[in-house]
Amino acid sequence: MICSAAMMLVGLTGGVATGKSTIAKMFRQCGAIVIDADELARDVVQPGKPAWREIVMAFGRGILHPDSTIDRHALGAIVFRDKKNLRRLERIIHPRVARQQVKLAKQAEKRNPHAVVIYDVPLLFEAGIDKRVDKIIVVTADRETQIARLRKRNGLSRSEALRRIRNQLPLTKKRRLANYILDGTRDRRRLAREVFKLFKDLRPLG
Template sequence: MNIGLTGGIACGKSTVAAMLVRRGAVLIDADQIAREVVEPGSPVLERVAARFGQAVLLPDGGLHRKKLGEIIFNDASARDDLQNLLHPPIRAIMKERMQRYESERPDRLVVVDVPLLFESKLEWMFTEVMLVYIPRELQLRRLMRRDGITLEQAESRLRAQMPIDDKKALAQIVIDNSGELAETERQLELFWRERGIT
């Protein structure tokens, strides 16, 4: 069995992923795969540099993430171009790893951590989608505290993603992470038992 795990920025998705792994799940991290596909010398990184210019490369040939982020953050067209370059190879690797883990370990839950799962319309890849949810106001507060940014900056980052309540309406499993960690664990225990995961 597999699930797609998603959330909004500062909702605690990484915390929930770690809890699932402690229970015995196998984790595939889309962000980690995204880093792998743009390693120095990779064809994907070459295509990114061709589209956005040599300024997005560090002197050692690696990706200058901050510079690329500055280019795409407030430009939807540039963001779309980047996604069109990155998403196909990332999806191919995700799919290959999911198939491999499910055949090697059919008794284990395979969790695929995909931050922009709904935005990328990847629901079709998973048996179910689990959303780590907190209300938008709490999301703003946690994001400002976590990243040391202003309310205006936090609002801007949230606007770049699908609203958390829209995601909530699309997910089959919602884990409310707005309270104590023990409460989050309790919800995961219930999910684990309901699905009969060993």
């Protein structure tokens, strides 16, 4: 835990395309402060920033759009086919994202010492972030749902979707490490009720 005993820092994770973003929005509607790791990652790799320069040096200018922003699809095609490349990219991005997350959590605590801060982070366990949060929520979905969502959302083939799923820690292991588990395939209304109940349980007294 990196903040005071009053503030609750909760890691929200799961597998790719299990429904984390939907659940994060529900927590925000309940009054939680949500920090999105993907948004932080997009920010730290903006053109000209140190991480952007390191990524271009590592993977070449072929992963850039004409406006010099990173083509996530092109970069993903490289790193998700080779775990060494994926780890190389993570070493560039993860420390910078971690610093931003700590900064934002401290700002949230100053505004409200009794806040519930949800850190929406896909690689919570893989990056060792589980050691820096108070509680862990894992969002699950069956494999076929993950594949279907990835194919629709990212335009991936079935084999590409499976490759991305397999590059993460298996959901069975994440479930065992969770304090709470939410099923990201459930009816939205039922899921919203579960999120609201969990938010009340997480909210510190103050």
